[in-house]
Amino acid sequence: MTNAAEPTRWEKLPFSDAPPVARTHARAVSLGAVEPTQDMRVLVVFRPQTPFSLPCQALSRAAYRQKHSTSDAVISRLRTHAETCGLTVERADPAAHLLILRGTCQHAVAAFRPAGLGLYRAGDREFIGREGGLSVPEGMAGDIVAVMGFDHRPVARPHYRRAASPNAASTSYTPPQVAARYGFTSEPGTGQTIGLIELGGGYDATQMADYFHQLGVDRTGRLASVSVGGAGNAPGDPNGADGEVQLDIEVAGSVAPGADLAVYFASNQGSGFYEAVSTAIHDQTNAPDVISISWGGPESGWSAQDMNAMDQAFQSAATLGISVCAASGDSGADDGTSSKVVDFPASSPHVLGCGGTSLPKSGPEVVWNDGAHGGASGGGYSGHFAKPSWQTANRNSMRGVPDVAGNADPETGYQVVIDGQSSVIGGTSAVAPLWAALIAKANQQGTKAGLPGAVLYRRAVDFNDITKGNNNGYSATTGWDPVTGLGSPKGAAIVRLLGGNHAET
Structure with missing residues (x-):
C-alpha cells in the first residue's frame, strides 16, 4: 500500500449511513473482521455537471x-486521492457519472473510512x-452521491x-392473452429494445425460442445477455431466480415480439443493482428504450445514498428518453416487514411503479x-422520496x-415455461x-415515452379503475390509490397517449 500523508480534514458523506445488518438480515451471524487483503471493487457515483430538469424532451446521447x-476535474480529484491510498482505476466514465476502483479492503478503508465493516453469514x-x-477528504463530498461496494448483503428479491x-391452468392466461384482455395494439415493438435487469439466475436461448414457438409467436427481435461486474447468465435453479429471468423474457418477448431484449445480469447487492441499471441506461450497443x-x-433495507444514486440513474434514463418500469412488490402494504413500507426501486419518483390485480x-x-x-x-x-x-x-x-397496475394474481397468472x-x-x-412491452409499442410510433408517469396522470380515463380490494394496509378507491395506482391499462388508449409524448432532440 502506498504511504500517503494523512489528510488534515475529512468530512462525512451525507446520506451514507447504512442500516444495521441485524435489522436487514435478522438471522445474520457475525464472522468477525474482513481480511485486509480481501479484494474490493468500489463504485463512486458523482453528481451530473448540470442538474436534471424533468420532465423534458429526450436528449440524444451526444x-x-x-x-x-x-466534469473531468471532479473525477480526477477523487481519482488522485484513491490512487494515493493504493486503489487502481478500473473505469472512469463521466457520462455515466461513475468511477470504478479496485484494490484490497485495506486500500478501500484508507480511502473512504467506513465507520463499521464486518463479515457475516446469512443462510x-x-x-x-x-x-x-x-468519509472523504474535505471538499469532495459535495460532488459525490454515493460510494458503493463496501456492503455486499442482498438488497432485493424477485417479485414473482x-x-x-x-x-x-384453467384460470390463467398466456402473456399474449393478457395483452388481448387489456386491448393492446398490434405493434410488435419493432426497432425497440427492452432491457431486463436480473440479479441472479439465467435462461437457455433454445428453451426461450421453443416457448415462443409453442405460443405461435413470431419472434423477430433478438435476445442477448450482458454481463455486469463479472456476473452472467447462469441458469440452474428453476425454483429460484431462473423463474424471474425467464418470466421477464417470456412476457416481454411474446407481447412485443419485434422488440430486442437485452438481459443485464449483475450481483444481488447495492453496487451490483446500481451497476446493472447504469450499464443498461448508458449501453450504446443495445441502447434500451425501456427498462423493466x-x-x-423494502426502503427500510436500503441506505439513503444507494437509493439516491439509483434515483439519479433513473433521472438519467428519463433525460435520455428511456422509460423504467419497476414491480411494486408482492407482500402488500408492509413489503414483508412489520410495518407499512414501500418497495424500492418502485418508490423512485422517476420510474413507473407497477402494482397487481386479479384478472x-x-x-x-x-x-x-x-x-x-x-x-x-x-x-x-415512500418514507424517502417526496411526491x-x-x-x-x-x-x-x-x-x-404504485402508478399503474396489471394482472399479477398467480391464480389468474401467466402460463410460462x-x-x-x-x-x-x-x-x-x-x-x-x-408495461415495458406496452411502452415499446407506443415508442414504435416514432417517439420516446421517456418519463411516462408525467403523461399518464393526465388521462385517468385511459385506465381500468380498480375500486375493490385492499393490500392489507390500504384500500382501492375511485381514481388513483396506493394499491393499484391509476389502474390497469386500456392498451390502445395508452399507446395513443404515450405515442405522442416526447421527440428526441
Whole structure:
C-alpha cells in the first residue's frame, strides 16, 4: 500500500449511513473482521455537471454528454486521492457519472473510512456488511452521491409467485392473452429494445425460442445477455431466480415480439443493482428504450445514498428518453416487514411503479390479495422520496406507489415455461415487463415515452379503475390509490397517449 500523508480534514458523506445488518438480515451471524487483503471493487457515483430538469424532451446521447457529464476535474480529484491510498482505476466514465476502483479492503478503508465493516453469514451466503457512514477528504463530498461496494448483503428479491392451486391452468392466461384482455395494439415493438435487469439466475436461448414457438409467436427481435461486474447468465435453479429471468423474457418477448431484449445480469447487492441499471441506461450497443425491473426490497433495507444514486440513474434514463418500469412488490402494504413500507426501486419518483390485480376470466378485475401468505399488491407511501409534481391524484406529501397496475394474481397468472417445465406464475414481476412491452409499442410510433408517469396522470380515463380490494394496509378507491395506482391499462388508449409524448432532440 502506498504511504500517503494523512489528510488534515475529512468530512462525512451525507446520506451514507447504512442500516444495521441485524435489522436487514435478522438471522445474520457475525464472522468477525474482513481480511485486509480481501479484494474490493468500489463504485463512486458523482453528481451530473448540470442538474436534471424533468420532465423534458429526450436528449440524444451526444447532447446528454455535453450537458450533463460529470466534469473531468471532479473525477480526477477523487481519482488522485484513491490512487494515493493504493486503489487502481478500473473505469472512469463521466457520462455515466461513475468511477470504478479496485484494490484490497485495506486500500478501500484508507480511502473512504467506513465507520463499521464486518463479515457475516446469512443462510448459505457469506457477505461483507457495512454500518454507519463513509468519509472523504474535505471538499469532495459535495460532488459525490454515493460510494458503493463496501456492503455486499442482498438488497432485493424477485417479485414473482407461483400458483398454488391445481386449477390455475384453467384460470390463467398466456402473456399474449393478457395483452388481448387489456386491448393492446398490434405493434410488435419493432426497432425497440427492452432491457431486463436480473440479479441472479439465467435462461437457455433454445428453451426461450421453443416457448415462443409453442405460443405461435413470431419472434423477430433478438435476445442477448450482458454481463455486469463479472456476473452472467447462469441458469440452474428453476425454483429460484431462473423463474424471474425467464418470466421477464417470456412476457416481454411474446407481447412485443419485434422488440430486442437485452438481459443485464449483475450481483444481488447495492453496487451490483446500481451497476446493472447504469450499464443498461448508458449501453450504446443495445441502447434500451425501456427498462423493466422485477426485483426490489423494502426502503427500510436500503441506505439513503444507494437509493439516491439509483434515483439519479433513473433521472438519467428519463433525460435520455428511456422509460423504467419497476414491480411494486408482492407482500402488500408492509413489503414483508412489520410495518407499512414501500418497495424500492418502485418508490423512485422517476420510474413507473407497477402494482397487481386479479384478472378473472369473467367478473370484475380487483386488487390482487391472496392473504398474508399468498401475496398481495405492494403499495403505500415512500418514507424517502417526496411526491413528484405530476402525481396530482396523490394527496399525501410523499411519493405514492404504485402508478399503474396489471394482472399479477398467480391464480389468474401467466402460463410460462421455466427451465423446460410448464408453470403458472404471477406477482408484480410480470406486470413490469408487461408495461415495458406496452411502452415499446407506443415508442414504435416514432417517439420516446421517456418519463411516462408525467403523461399518464393526465388521462385517468385511459385506465381500468380498480375500486375493490385492499393490500392489507390500504384500500382501492375511485381514481388513483396506493394499491393499484391509476389502474390497469386500456392498451390502445395508452399507446395513443404515450405515442405522442416526447421527440428526441
